[in-house]
Amino acid sequence: MSDKLFLLDSNREYSYKQLADARRDKSPGLLREDDLFSIVAGTLGAFENGNKIILAPRSIADSEVEKAVQTSAAPKPRGSEGMIGIFTSGTTGTPKLIWHTAPSLEQAVRTGEKHASDVWGLTYSPTSFAALQVILQAVRNQNTLVNLFGMSTEEIRKSIDSCSITHLSATPTFANLLCDGIHQHASVTSFTLGGERVLRRLLEQLRSTFPNARFRNIYASSEAGSLLIAEDNCFEVPPALGEKIRVVNDELEIHTSLLAASLQHANTSEFYPTGDLVKVLKGSPLTFKFSSRRSEWINVGGAKVDPIRIEEKLLQIAGIREARVYGKSNSVTGQIVCCDLVVLPDSTLNSRSVRTHLNDILARHEIPQLIQFVDRIATTTAGKTSRQASEA
Amino acid sequence: MSHRSLEEIVTEVLEEQGKSLKVTLQAQCRLREDLGFDSLELAILTVRIEAEFGVDVFAEGIISTLGEIKAKLGG
Numbered sequence: 001m002s003d004k005l006f007l008l009d010s011n012r013e014y015s016y017k018q019l020a021d022a023r024r025d026k027s028p029g030l031l032r033e034d035d036l037f038s039i040v041a042g043t044l045g046a047f048e049n050g051n052k053i054i055l056a057p058r059s060i061a062d063s064e065v066e067k068a069v070q071t072s073a074a075p076k077p078r079g080s081e082g083m084i085g086i087f088t089s090g091t092t093g094t095p096k097l098i099w100h101t102a103p104s105l106e107q108a109v110r111t112g113e114k115h116a117s118d119v120w121g122l123t124y125s126p127t128s129f130a131a132l133q134v135i136l137q138a139v140r141n142q143n144t145l146v147n148l149f150g151m152s153t154e155e156i157r158k159s160i161d162s163c164s165i166t167h168l169s170a171t172p173t174f175a176n177l178l179c180d181g182i183h184q185h186a187s188v189t190s191f192t193l194g195g196e197r198v199l200r201r202l203l204e205q206l207r208s209t210f211p212n213a214r215f216r217n218i219y220a221s222s223e224a225g226s227l228l229i230a231e232d233n234c235f236e237v238p239p240a241l242g243e244k245i246r247v248v249n250d251e252l253e254i255h256t257s258l259l260a261a262s263l264q265h266a267n268t269s270e271f272y273p274t275g276d277l278v279k280v281l282k283g284s285p286l287t288f289k290f291s292s293r294r295s296e297w298i299n300v301g302g303a304k305v306d307p308i309r310i311e312e313k314l315l316q317i318a319g320i321r322e323a324r325v326y327g328k329s330n331s332v333t334g335q336i337v338c339c340d341l342v343v344l345p346d347s348t349l350n351s352r353s354v355r356t357h358l359n360d361i362l363a364r365h366e367i368p369q370l371i372q373f374v375d376r377i378a379t380t381t382a383g384k385t386s387r388q389a390s391e392a
Numbered sequence: 393m394s395h396r397s398l399e400e401i402v403t404e405v406l407e408e409q410g411k412s413l414k415v416t417l418q419a420q421c422r423l424r425e426d427l428g429f430d431s432l433e434l435a436i437l438t439v440r441i442e443a444e445f446g447v448d449v450f451a452e453g454i455i456s457t458l459g460e461i462k463a464k465l466g467g
Contacts, residue, residue: 301431331450332435355408364409369436370443 009147050080055127068097115141123170179205194218298327319347339368419459
């Protein structure tokens with residue numbers, strides 16, 4: 001095993017030799033997000049030795065992990081296959097424990113000579129599905145991995161440059177933090193976006209911040225793994241998946257054969273509803289773009305409002321840098337549309353002028369009625385924009 | 393922190409909706425009949441009052457006049 005640099009994590013360095021030694025040790029059962037090296041060693045060890053390990057963020061207490069283990073659909077071991085239990089990020093609701101095998105976690109991994117000198121920056125929480133994709137892609141190519149999770153924007157910028165990171169994978173919300181119109185990062189040649197819809201304006205800002213990068217938009221879920229890749233917002237289902245992905249009542253459904261091991265056994269119907277709403281652009285081959293998750297829609301007196309659509313309209317107003325639209329419960333209409341805005345330092349926008357801008361382009365019930373100006377937009381542990389109502 | 397008055401908020405909501413105030417605001421003014429509020433405007437009024445005073449005035453039943461809102465806000 002080579003002494004090549006495997007991991008840079010908060011100024012600590014680990015070589016591939018250290019990783020090989022660590023994975024021979026007995027895999028511990030439960031691993032937490034603040035120990036990336038053990039997560040990688042544990043995952044590889046589980047695959048090789050047929051063990052079961054669970055990855056969980058600190059926000060889920062030991063007792064909750066234990067409860068989830070008891071209530072989750074028990075995976076049926078196929079031979080001596082190792083299993084990795086991860087929790088769904090859950091923009092809403094209680095996190096669920098889902099069991100994955102090596103094939104479902106590694107189906108998107110690409111190896112080969114052209115990946116030999118990639119340097120990966122990890123932006124996702126190390127216990128998330130998205131992080132495992134990045135980790136396995138890096139490890140299978142003996143690439144150096146740099147942990148950026150939990151760092152300040154300033155530290156992330158420095159690390160990208162000092163480590164000459166070539167590959168980044170992040171949520172659009174995270175990517176947006178790196179676009180300040182000043183800094184540029186020439187070393188990055190590939191930038192994968194996932195987990196949320198990508199706004200065209202963000203893509204333009206990213207192109208100027210990462211001038212040498214090729215951008216890809218990926219559709220993946222904790223339940224099914226990486227499924228679709230697009231250059232922009234329009235996803236075209238490849239021939240191999242043609243029979244396995246369909247749209248019913250605007251909702252994307254995937255065939256259970258594409259699901260993680262534990263969900264295959266738990267699902268009796270042939271297709272699994274993802275909860276992701278899409279707009280079909282073409283029937284054959286199936287081509288669509290994503291709108292919000294059903295659970296995020298705001299119901300104003302029976303009229304449904306798509307928060308992402310409103311965010312797009314807000315971002316067209318000069319001076320607005322970031323927007324989060326959410327529903328707040330209301331005793332008259334059930335819910336009412338509200339938003340948090342981050343504006344540019346020299347902006348003179350106020351609630352009234354924002355609403356005046358929107359008056360001509362949105363219906364009355366779609367206009368945010370409580371507008372708060374904030375320093376930063378709230379995100380979930382998965383790095384996505386949180387659309388949960390914030391209590392006053 | 394000094395609050396905006398209830399009258400200021402009522403006027404703001406109606407003006408934003410393109411409605412002009414046709415009567416002088418008094419305690420007995422009925423929100424729907426006299427001031428012309430519809431359901432959405434009442435919802436907007438609620439959220440603005442809550443943001444200012446921290447009270448959801450419509451939470452426990454029907455409110456029909458300005459005076460009743462004032463009473464909920466403690467005078």
